[in-house]
Amino acid sequence: MKRVIFSEWALEWVESKRMYIKESTYANYKLAIMNHLIPEFGNLYIDEITRKIIQETISDWSVNGRVDGDGGLSCKTIKDLIIILKMCLRDAGINSSQSFDGHCFMYPHEDNKREVQVLSNEAQDKMIHLILKEMNCERLGYIMSICTGIRLGELCALQWGDIDMGKKLIKVQKTLQRLYIKTNEQCGTTKIIITSPKSRKSIRTIPISVDLYNIMIGYQGDEKDYVLTGTSKYIEPRLYRKHYDKFLKDNHLEYIRFHGLRHTFATRCIEEGADYKIVSELLGHASINLTMNLYVHPQLEQKRQCVDLIRLLE
Template sequence: MINHLQSEINCKNFGILLCIHTGIRIGELCALKWSDINVQTKLLKIDKTMIRTYTKEDGSHLSITPPKSRSSTRMIPLNTWIMHYAILLQGDTDNYVLTNRDKPIEPNKYRLYYNRILKELELPHRKFHALRHTFATRCIECGCDYKSLSELLGHSNVSITMNIYVHPQMELKRKCVELLCDYYK
């Protein structure tokens, strides 16, 4: 999927790559404007999310609100690889990242776009949120400490990160138990 997204780079494909490299939620991604990406400091500011609410009186309403918790407001460092695409695609500061226009795409419509890519590439269906899980797991595999990962994901404590988002592969588990060989020799 990453190869496909890179080979056909556009704002929507960049959004998926950005999630793979930052672990942001789909609502946070849909609310992002180019002004939230600081090219000089290579930082991504997360301070809003997009949600659709339903009421009997008003029906459906799309809104941009503060993130789901205080700890979800955060700054995420961006790596050089993802910054390359941000600089390449960057539009007007008031434009939304995914559309490069002053009108956003809502999470449900963007999720449909993501699902179409999976189908087109004949990849197994995975929920969009799986990108967040994958980010967390890969960070742990690369040696990221739990506290830093917890803050990158916008969690209020490390146990949320560990219990919900980190799925070590069998190889890592095997490596852990093999370490005991040297200890007991």
């Protein structure tokens, strides 16, 4: 078998996958290969890439992995890179002694996980009051995120044809995003795409509450009109996020990322005793474990009640 340089194989491999995977997945694979995998493994032959070399690379990425040179990559990013590398090497047909399937690598521990941002009840009421004070199509999106937990890309792709106002249901079946496709080491191109959501579980139906329905009914448009613009033209997430940040600043509200509105919805549901599985399905999470890890955090009093169940003396 002819020995192959990794850089040549990796580019050939990603192009061979292009017609079988989502365009966003292709863009992510290509970016990972160009920005991280080729710089580390590009000059090696496929059969020269060993567990030891990969483990050393993982350690280096955790400290110096960012393309801009400003620090290391997150543990999740590193794991995603290794998944892509494993697929690439597996398809190259390397011999079984060099198989990297299974849990054979150690990843750096992260002490500085970003906390989930959630509005307090008071801050949520204040924000809703200010939104309703000067309502428009864009601000309708803020309310919808608080009331449904819909993701930003899903919200930007939402058209009135996706909403059944008679049955009070929102059908989430697509997402809008700007892709960056790396073309060479120096540059790339960007494009907007509207495609299916990030996972099968993300395709879902969300009921509309009575309060939200009463607000939405005043903005209902034609089937092809986008909810956030009221026209047949969409607004992309980056611009919408910029408008949202300006709304917070102009109204002297505490800063919370737009995604924090989704977290706020989930947290309120859990606080009110909603079933975890239902909350998970409303959010479009891949598993209930993800929902519980993010939002289910027992308070000290609940923990005290739990340990008090153990009685030593009757």
